[in-house]
Amino acid sequence: xxxxxxxxxxxxxxxxxxxxxxxxxxxxxxxxxxxxxxxxxxxxxxxxxxxxxxxxxxxxxxxxxxxxxxxxxxxxxxxxxxxxxxxxxxxxxxxxxxxxxx
Amino acid sequence: xxxxxxxxxxxxxxxxxxxxxxxxxxxxxxxxxxxxxxxxxxxxxxxxxxxxxxxxxxxxxxxxxxxxxxxxxxxxxxxxxxxxxxxxxxxxxxxxxxxxxxxxxxxxxxxxxxxxxxxxxxxxxxxxxx
Amino acid sequence: xxxxxxxxxxxxxxxxxxxxxxxxxxxxxxxxxxxxxxxxxxxxxxxxxxxxxxxxxxxxxxxxxxxxxxxxxxxxxxxxxxxxxxxxxxxxxxxxxxxxxxxxxxxxxxxxxxxxxxxxxxxxxxxxxxxxxxxxxxx
Numbered sequence: 001x002x003x004x005x006x007x008x009x010x011x012x013x014x015x016x017x018x019x020x021x022x023x024x025x026x027x028x029x030x031x032x033x034x035x036x037x038x039x040x041x042x043x044x045x046x047x048x049x050x051x052x053x054x055x056x057x058x059x060x061x062x063x064x065x066x067x068x069x070x071x072x073x074x075x076x077x078x079x080x081x082x083x084x085x086x087x088x089x090x091x092x093x094x095x096x097x098x099x100x101x102x
Numbered sequence: 103x104x105x106x107x108x109x110x111x112x113x114x115x116x117x118x119x120x121x122x123x124x125x126x127x128x129x130x131x132x133x134x135x136x137x138x139x140x141x142x143x144x145x146x147x148x149x150x151x152x153x154x155x156x157x158x159x160x161x162x163x164x165x166x167x168x169x170x171x172x173x174x175x176x177x178x179x180x181x182x183x184x185x186x187x188x189x190x191x192x193x194x195x196x197x198x199x200x201x202x203x204x205x206x207x208x209x210x211x212x213x214x215x216x217x218x219x220x221x222x223x224x225x226x227x228x229x230x231x232x
Numbered sequence: 233x234x235x236x237x238x239x240x241x242x243x244x245x246x247x248x249x250x251x252x253x254x255x256x257x258x259x260x261x262x263x264x265x266x267x268x269x270x271x272x273x274x275x276x277x278x279x280x281x282x283x284x285x286x287x288x289x290x291x292x293x294x295x296x297x298x299x300x301x302x303x304x305x306x307x308x309x310x311x312x313x314x315x316x317x318x319x320x321x322x323x324x325x326x327x328x329x330x331x332x333x334x335x336x337x338x339x340x341x342x343x344x345x346x347x348x349x350x351x352x353x354x355x356x357x358x359x360x361x362x363x364x365x366x367x368x369x370x371x
Contacts, residue, residue, distance in 0.1 A: 003363055008117075008232075019248065019280055022320075022355050025363045034117045064124070085128035092226050093103050093134070099246070099368040100229035102110065102256075110256075110371070143259055143371075182262065214266040221367040222239050222270065229370060 001096035002027045008034035008102070011046040018049065020101045026056040031083070031091060033062040037069065040076045050077050062088060105129055106220030107139040110231030112147035113162035114155070119148050122230040123165055130173055138176040138220040139166075141209075143231070146184040149177070151206040163206045170208030177209045178216045241366035242273045247282035248370065251301070252292065257285045258300050260371035265303075268310035275361065276307075279318035283325065286317070286332040301333070308337030308349055315349045318358050 005024050009016040017039045020030060030053075032040045039046060040061035050059065054077075063082045066073060073082045083091070092098050107126060111118035126136055141148050153163050170177050179189060188204070191211045195203040205211065221227050245264050251257040267274060278286055285301070292299040307315065315335055322328060335349040353361070362368065 003365075003368075006228075008121075015280065016248075023279075023359045023362055025359045028363065034121060085124045086132060088125060089129045089132055089134065092105075092228055097366055097368060098226055098228050099362065099365075100231065100370055102229065102231040102248075102370045108369070142263075143255060183259065214263055215270070217263065218243075218267045218270050218272070221243060221369075222241060222272065227367045227369070229368075231371075 001094070002029070004028070004091050004095035004098045005030045006098065006100045007032050007036040007039065008100070010035045010038040011044075011049075012038065016101045017046070021049065021053040021057070024053075024057050029058045029060060029091060029095060031060045031062065031088060032080075033065050033088075037061050037065045037071060040066070040080050041071060042075055042077045047077055050080075054079050060087070060091065103225045104135045104137045104223065106137050106217075106224035106227040108217060108220075108227065108229045108231070109139060109141045109145040109148060110143045110229065112144035113153070115144075116232050118145070118230040118232065119162050120160075123162070123169070125228060125230070126169065126175070136173070136175045137224045138178060138216065140178050140180065140217040140220055142180045142183050142214075142217065144183075144187065145231070146179045146187055146189045149179045149184070149189055149205050149209040152204050167206045167208035179205070179209055179211045180217070181211050181213055184211055238271065240271065240273055242275070242364060243267060244275045244277060244362065244365040244368045246277045246279070246362075246368060246370040247285055248280040250281040250284040251290070252295065252297055256371040257282070258298075260369075261300060261303055263369065263371070264307070264312065265310060268307075268312055274312050275314040275316060275365070276312065277316045277318070277358065277362075279321045279358070281325075283317060283321050283327060283332070286335075288331060288333050304333055304335060307335060311337070313337040313339075313347070313349045314351060316351050316353045316358060316361065318355055319352050320355045322352075 191205040192203040290301040338344040
């Protein structure tokens with residue numbers, strides 16, 4: 001079982017998502033939450049980095065945080081799964097450990 | 103599954119407390135056990151009894167307090183972090199000759215060892231912070 | 233992992249923030265010092281701006297804050313001997329190990345010989361070490 005990483009910073013504000021992608025081994029998962037959901041959006045300066053990462057890691061985005069910010073599920077990068085808090089819990093249980101990238 | 107939760111930010115300034123509450127509630131709904139929620143850094147401010155948010159805003163310390171009562175969850179404020187930031191239970195207030203205590207019901211104050219213990223005893227540790 | 237009835241887990245403390253601008257570095261160190269008493273398998277990581285926590289020659293007199301950088305050199309006495317520094321983070325910042333404190337521990341299995349606690353590690357290798365952990369605290 002691999003690790004679940006959570007990222008809660010916008011890639012426009014901090015390098016957290018970039019660091020996480022650089023240190024997540026293939027087969028692990030990344031959940032974008034809080035301001036981190038901005039990293040899930042398509043057609044941004046950072047979308048290509050996210051798409052490239054998806055060759056190795058599975059990426060999820062927290063739906064309630066998208067909605068709160070008026071961001072449409074339809075505008076997230078193709079292949080990113082939109083999940084709720086219950087799914088967040090399931091993801092932590094399915095992976096061996098959780099690293100929160102603070 | 104048995105969870106340890108760490109909250110590193112105070113309520114309102116950062117979403118961490120809201121996310122941690124939502125996660126904790128979702129985990130309980132799924133039948134998981136919350137072994138302990140530990141509050142560190144400014145996270146100790148989640149345990150204040152003196153917050154008076156406006157009527158139309160959520161009351162985060164009360165939400166923790168009610169959750170603890172309802173599900174018998176162990177909510178622990180780090181003593182060193184709490185003392186730095188002026189969060190005191192009755193015995194800490196008395197011991198340090200302070201006029202009042204300001205910790206809401208449902209929390210307790212203890213040492214950092216409680217965080218490490220949650221890491222050892224729990225199946226998963228999930229951290230919420232800035 | 234169980235060693236008799238004692239559970240031994242891999243605990244990693246991930247430090248990615250510079251000191252003094254926020255309290256995270258200092259309070260993270262306080263957690264590590266307490267954690268050392270629990271006989272777990274502890275690793276510290278300094279990556280991104282976290283590498284600045286170990287800069288040699290910190291002087292906080294004029295900012296009026298406690299200089300806690302000296303405490304890192306005590307980690308060896310607490311039996312903490314795996315301190316990973318991400319090489320790319322150093323290079324990106326124009327730093328080398330020579331800019332950082334020299335951290336040592338005494339190896340009880342080798343006649344108390346003094347050894348380096350600092351392990352310079354590439355991003356790719358560090359990724360593997362992170363993936364082996366049971367509990368990761370990031371501050």
